[in-house]
Amino acid sequence: xxxxxxxxxxxxxxxxxxxxxxxxxxxxxxxxxxxxxxxxxxxxxxxxxxxxxxxxxxxxxxxxxxxxxxxxxxxxxxxxxxxxxxxxxxxxxxxxxxxxxxxxxxxxxxxxxxxxxxxxxxxxxxxxxxxxxxxxxxxxxxxxxxxxxxxxxxxxxxxxxxxxxxxxxxxxxxxxxxxxxxxxxxxxxxxxxxxxxxxxxxxxxxxxxxxxxxxxxxxxxxxxxxxxxxxxxxxxxxxxxxxxxxxxxxxxxxxxxxxxxxxxxxxxxxxxxxxxxxxxxxxxxxxxxxxxxxxxxxxxxxxxxxxxxxxxxxxxxxxxxxxxxxxxxxxxxxxxxxxxxx
Amino acid sequence: xxxxxxxxxxxxxxxxxxxxxxxxxxxxxxxxxxxxxxxxxxxxxxxxxxxxxxxxxxxxxxxxxxxxxxxxxxxxxxxxxxxxxxxxxxxxxxxxxxxxxxxxxxxxxxxxxxxxxxxxxxxxxxxxxxxxxxxxxxxxxxxxxxxxxxxxxxxxxxxxxxxxxxxxxxxxxxxxxxxxxxxxxxxxxxxxxxxxxxxxxxxxxxxxxxxxxxxxxxxxxxxxxxxxxxxxxxxxxxxxxxxxxxxxxxxxxxxxxxxxxxx
Amino acid sequence: xxxxxxxxxxxxxxxxxxxxxxxxxxxxxxxxxxxxxxxxxxxxxxxxxxxxxxxxxxxxxxxxxxxxxxxxxxxxxxxxxxxxxxxxxxxxxxxxxxxxxxxxxxxxxxxxxxxxxxxxxxxxxxxxxxxxxxxxxxxxxxxxxxxxxxxxxxxxxxxxxxxxxxxxxxxxxxxxxxxxxxxxxxxxxxxxxxxxxxxxxxxxxxxxxxxxxxxxxxxxxxxxxxxxxxxxxxxxx
Ligand SMILES: Nc1ncnc2c1ncn2[C@@H]1O[C@H](COP(=O)(O)OP(=O)(O)OP(=O)(O)O)[C@@H](O)[C@H]1O
Ligand SMILES: [Mg+2]
Numbered sequence: 001x002x003x004x005x006x007x008x009x010x011x012x013x014x015x016x017x018x019x020x021x022x023x024x025x026x027x028x029x030x031x032x033x034x035x036x037x038x039x040x041x042x043x044x045x046x047x048x049x050x051x052x053x054x055x056x057x058x059x060x061x062x063x064x065x066x067x068x069x070x071x072x073x074x075x076x077x078x079x080x081x082x083x084x085x086x087x088x089x090x091x092x093x094x095x096x097x098x099x100x101x102x103x104x105x106x107x108x109x110x111x112x113x114x115x116x117x118x119x120x121x122x123x124x125x126x127x128x129x130x131x132x133x134x135x136x137x138x139x140x141x142x143x144x145x146x147x148x149x150x151x152x153x154x155x156x157x158x159x160x161x162x163x164x165x166x167x168x169x170x171x172x173x174x175x176x177x178x179x180x181x182x183x184x185x186x187x188x189x190x191x192x193x194x195x196x197x198x199x200x201x202x203x204x205x206x207x208x209x210x211x212x213x214x215x216x217x218x219x220x221x222x223x224x225x226x227x228x229x230x231x232x233x234x235x236x237x238x239x240x241x242x243x244x245x246x247x248x249x250x251x252x253x254x255x256x257x258x259x260x261x262x263x264x265x266x267x268x269x270x271x272x273x274x275x276x277x278x279x280x281x282x283x284x285x286x287x288x289x290x291x292x293x294x295x296x297x298x299x300x301x302x303x304x305x306x307x308x309x310x311x312x313x314x315x316x317x318x319x320x321x322x323x324x325x326x327x328x329x330x331x332x333x334x335x336x337x338x339x340x341x342x
Numbered sequence: 343x344x345x346x347x348x349x350x351x352x353x354x355x356x357x358x359x360x361x362x363x364x365x366x367x368x369x370x371x372x373x374x375x376x377x378x379x380x381x382x383x384x385x386x387x388x389x390x391x392x393x394x395x396x397x398x399x400x401x402x403x404x405x406x407x408x409x410x411x412x413x414x415x416x417x418x419x420x421x422x423x424x425x426x427x428x429x430x431x432x433x434x435x436x437x438x439x440x441x442x443x444x445x446x447x448x449x450x451x452x453x454x455x456x457x458x459x460x461x462x463x464x465x466x467x468x469x470x471x472x473x474x475x476x477x478x479x480x481x482x483x484x485x486x487x488x489x490x491x492x493x494x495x496x497x498x499x500x501x502x503x504x505x506x507x508x509x510x511x512x513x514x515x516x517x518x519x520x521x522x523x524x525x526x527x528x529x530x531x532x533x534x535x536x537x538x539x540x541x542x543x544x545x546x547x548x549x550x551x552x553x554x555x556x557x558x559x560x561x562x563x564x565x566x567x568x569x570x571x572x573x574x575x576x577x578x579x580x581x582x583x584x585x586x587x588x589x590x591x592x593x594x595x596x597x598x599x600x601x602x603x604x605x
Numbered sequence: 606x607x608x609x610x611x612x613x614x615x616x617x618x619x620x621x622x623x624x625x626x627x628x629x630x631x632x633x634x635x636x637x638x639x640x641x642x643x644x645x646x647x648x649x650x651x652x653x654x655x656x657x658x659x660x661x662x663x664x665x666x667x668x669x670x671x672x673x674x675x676x677x678x679x680x681x682x683x684x685x686x687x688x689x690x691x692x693x694x695x696x697x698x699x700x701x702x703x704x705x706x707x708x709x710x711x712x713x714x715x716x717x718x719x720x721x722x723x724x725x726x727x728x729x730x731x732x733x734x735x736x737x738x739x740x741x742x743x744x745x746x747x748x749x750x751x752x753x754x755x756x757x758x759x760x761x762x763x764x765x766x767x768x769x770x771x772x773x774x775x776x777x778x779x780x781x782x783x784x785x786x787x788x789x790x791x792x793x794x795x796x797x798x799x800x801x802x803x804x805x806x807x808x809x810x811x812x813x814x815x816x817x818x819x820x821x822x823x824x825x826x827x828x829x830x831x832x833x834x835x836x837x838x839x840x841x842x
Contacts, residue, residue: 052742073745086743090761099757100747151747348751352655359648359722360670366685366719367673369695373688380693448827450780452796453816456803460813545678546782550800560783564680567787572693579681590676 001064001154001187002028003049008059010044018044019055020211026155026189026204031181032216033190033198036208037234042191043083045208046157049189051076063154074103079148081158085140087132093143094119094128100151114150121183122146137165138173145177149184156181156188162197174200195235207231229267229337238269238335242305250334254304255283260331267339272298274333275311277319281328285309287319301327371583373576380572391577395566399578402562403585409472409558410541413479417537420480421487422530426522428488429495430504440492444485451482451546459550472556478547483540487533490600494529495522497604528600535593543586559585617814627815630793637714637794638778644714645721645774646767653729654759675723679716679783686716686788708790716784721774728773732766765833772830776823795819 003026010019019041026032034042047053049061051073061069068076079100087096094115101111119125122142127135135143141161148156161177162170178201181188192198198205199219206216207230215222215231222235232238243252247264250257259268277299288308289300297318300308304327311327319325374392378385424443428436446454458478468474500522507517523530545560552561559582566575621627656668674682690696690707697704706712736759744754760767782796789797795815803812 050742050746052745073742074748074750076746077748078746080743080746082739082743084737084739086737086739088740088744088758088761090757099744099749103748103750103753147743147747157746349655349659352651355648356652356655356667359652360667362715363674363719363722364670365695366689369688370685445824448776448824449820450782450796450816450823452780452782452799453820456799456812456816460809539676543676543678543681545680549782549786550803560678560680563678563684564783564786567680567684567687572688575684576688579684582681586676587673590673593676594672 002026002062003155003187003189004062005049006060006062008045008048008061009056010041010048010053010059011056018211019048022211022213024206024213024216026187029185029187031188031190031201031203033192033202033205034208034213035192035195035198035205035234038193040208041211042193042208043159046159046189046191049155050078050080050157077151077154079151079153079156081141081144081148081156081161083160083163085144085164087140087143087147089132091132092128093124093130093132093135096132096143097124097147097150099147104151118146118150122180138169141165141173145180149186154187156184156186158188158190160191160193162192162194170197177201205235207234209234226269226335226337229269232269232335232337236271238271239305239307239309241268241270241309241334242307243268252283252304253306254285254327257282257329257334258331259336260334261336263336265339266336269335269337270329270333272310273312274329275301275309276328276330277311277313277325278328279326281326283327283329285325285327287321287323287325290318290321292318301325367583370576370579373572374580375577376573378573379576391573392581394574395578395581398570398574399557399559399562399566402557402559403581405472405556406542406559409476409479410538412476413483413541414534414537416476416480417484417487418530418534421484421533422491422523422526425488425491425495425526425529426518429492429500440488443488446481447485451478451544452550454478454481455547455550458547470553470555475548475551475556475558478551479541479544482544482547483537486536486540490533490536490597491526491529494526494600494604498525500525528596528603532593532596532600535589535596539586539589539593542589617810618818620811621814621818626793627798627811630795630798633710633793634779634795637710637717638775640714641717641721641778642771642774644718645725646771648718649722649725649770650729650763650767653726654733656726657730657733671726672723674719675727677720679720679781679785680787681783682716682719683784683787685719686712686784690715708788708792710792712788713785713792713794716788717778717781720781720784721777724777725770725774728766728770729763732763736762769830769833772826772833776826776830780819780823 003024005022005024007021007023008019009017009021011017022045024032024045034045036042044053048055048059051068051071055061055069059069060067063076088099091099097118098111098115101114106114115128116125119128122145124139124142124146127139127143132140132143141164144161145158162173165173174197181201190198190201203218204216205219205222206213207222208214209230215227217225219235222231226232226235226238229240233240241250241252241257243250245251245259245263245266245268247262248259250259250263250268257268283304285301285303287299288302289298291298295314297313299311299313299318301311302308309327372383373379375387375389376383376385377388377390428440455478458474458481462474462477463469503521503525504517507521512520543560544558545564548558548561549564552558557565563575563578563582566578570578621631652671656664656671677685687707688694690705690712692705694705694707696706706715740758740762741754744758749757780796782800785794785797786800796819799812799815799819802808802815
């Protein structure tokens with residue numbers, strides 16, 4: 001199903017403008033992630049799509065050719081995985097998964113067959129008779145997913161489905177979820193505030209900030225060509241090179257950099273992996289911090305920008321704290337973005 | 343739409359229940375300040391019935407207040423150490439003791455009063471004194487005090503706090519005074535207000551235990567309902583409302599506060 | 606209450622079941638208490654869910670009105686019912702003909718209901734605040750109608766508290782003396798029979814036996830209530 005949302009906004013009764021006029025399209029079978037910092041309106045947008053929240057007048061939500069804006073949630077045929085999973089404690093795993101089918105008044109045999117099929121897909125056969133209270137966090141997460149997809153919804157919505165799990169489990173389940181969602185071959189919207197999670201699972205990422213979608217694209221596009229300082233900073237932690245921009249040259253405390261193109265009035269950003277320690281580099285600074293991270297070092301260098309400039313250093317012998325180093329940044333690694341709030 | 347229909351139904355039920363609860367209260371207040379209730383409000387508003395009540399029943403009002411205060415003191419003296427002991431030594435014995443203290447909560451006041459009369463009825467001096475009623479009130483209100491304090495104490499790590507104080511050189515009494523009592527204060531306050539509210543309103547026990555010379559406020563109320571004209575009975579009820587409603591509100595506020603703290 | 610055992614022994618407990626006067630009393634008390642429980646649960650659950658789910662002007666006032674009677678002893682509630690349904694009562698005044706119900710079973714039922722509504726309401730509201738709204742939303746995303754949400758999610762979630770509140774309402778009504786004392790001049794309910802056996806007939810053994818039966822029933826019910834909801838509510842009234 002193709003999902004489309006136009007001019008959709010939400011103002012809560014207390015006056016909070018949680019979502020400003022937003023456009024979003026999700027193509028059939030696509031998995032889109034809504035990524036953004038806490039409070040930027042991700043949950044609000046997801047709940048509007050589900051029909052759990054009424055958008056402001058003028059908003060339009062389309063499921064293929066159906067305008068579902070005023071359709072109540074129980075008739076929208078969406079599946080939703082809640083942050084807390086919201087599994088019914090008074091029902092077994094099986095009954096939870098079968099609940100949506102029961103609401104469709106399907107014959108009992110068909111319900112049984114479909115539930116069994118979903119149980120298998122999610123590898124939950126062993127737990128089918130269990131009470132919800134007797135499941136681990138990861139198992140609960142899978143039951144919640146199974147329950148949401150069992151009625152074959154037109155659109156699957158997931159609100160931070162991994163955030164209730166601890167860090168090590170989260171990574172395993174993240175990859176598992178990515179595989180499962182593709183297996184279901186379903187159109188899905190997935191909310192997260194974790195960029196790694198968004199990139200691992202989604203075909204396309206929509207980055208949100210302060211109640212609007214600021215950029216949407218494949219993970220690579222967002223990483224390579226962010227259209228704003230916010231996206232550059234939020235996706236891949238780009239650093240601002242704060243100095244005097246003359247148009248062709250950027251003058252920093254620790255030296256000068258040639259800009260790849262005319263950059264008047266632009267801010268210049270760079271990512272830590274593009275900051276190279278190089279004896280022939282044009283910039284000069286002093287090592288302030290060194291963190292060993294197994295495969296590489298993170299080195300904080302002062303004296304080049306007002307803040308520490310971070311460099312990822314993959315070599316064997318890292319420089320020492322206090323040592324003066326030369327730094328090079330290739331012109332192709334510099335990202336020029338219009339000035340604005342970072 | 344179903345949703346709004348349900349809401350309307352719910353609102354109707356709520357409003358009906360409110361009306362059912364409120365209308366008699368209003369009637370009672372009105373009757374207490376109307377010159378002649380039978381003729382209605384047109385007979386004029388007056389405070390004479392309230393003064394009449396004061397003449398007839400001032401003693402009962404003072405007795406009730408006195409009982410409430412002494413009952414509060416007694417439940418504090420017994421309840422605070424009891425709650426502390428129960429909180430400090432959890433185990434089946436404590437559970438059993440708690441259950442035992444709570445017994446008067448579950449058994450109807452009437453049955454409790456009969457038991458007291460059977461046990462002490464023959465001790466003439468005691469039977470005829472206000473302390474006999476006090477014993478009944480203490481029995482009935484003690485569980486509220488104990489539970490209220492216990493709930494707050496159970497929510498904090500009393501043992502570690504006390505060990506901390508002990509490691510700084512505090513004696514058992516100093517620990518009780520400086521650590522336990524201040525931390526239990528919200529529970530003590532809520533318990534105290536509950537005890538006073540319940541004691542002032544207690545009827546079931548008191549009716550069986552009272553003597554003609556010792557009437558509490560609710561006993562006096564029952565007396566006026568049976569033998570006085572409606573206006574006097576209403577005025578007396580009005581006096582009771584004026585006394586009990588602020589107490590109830592304070593009690594609800596303190597209980598909500600204690601509950602917030604113990605979470 | 607020790608005296609019951611020795612002379613009359615256990616026979617007196619059989620008397621309660623054998624003599625029609627006591628048996629009828631027992632049946633009537635149970636019936637009125639059951640009716641009170643059911644009505645209080647229905648009204649207070651509806652109102653409680655409404656008040657805890659909706660924020661509107663006047664909500665605080667409605668809530669105060671509904672919890673005010675918590676502090677009223679049974680006698681006062683009896684009197685309030687008389688003001689409503691007695692000879693000089695409101696209903697008799699505004700309706701043509703002679704409508705006096707205060708001293709009948711209806712009056713008693715209303716008195717007990719007056720007593721129970723606030724108590725059940727508070728229990729229900731405390732439980733409703735703890736219900737996870739996401740559970741209801743989850744049911745709705747799965748296609749459940751509002752009615753289904755109530756049956757499959759809200760009621761199961763409230764059930765322990767409803768049972769507890771019901772047990773409290775029932776136990777309270779069984780043992781309610783104050784209300785019965787003012788209203789039940791012509792009806793026999795257990796607390797009134799205990800009272801008259803004790804004071805008028807001086808049949809202390811029977812009064813004690815009835816008290817013990819009543820005490821055990823209410824104690825057991827409140828034990829159930831407490832284990833389910835952990836609330837502390839007084840019997841009596
Ligand atoms: N019911 C509500 N009433 C008023 N304001 C609300 C309500 N729900 C959310 N908000 C506000 O709307 C804004 C967006 O909230 P939302 O829950 O959509 O954020 P989010 O992006 O999901 O954040 P998080 O990552 O923390 O979950 C926030 O400022 C929040 O305080
Ligand atoms: Mg959120």
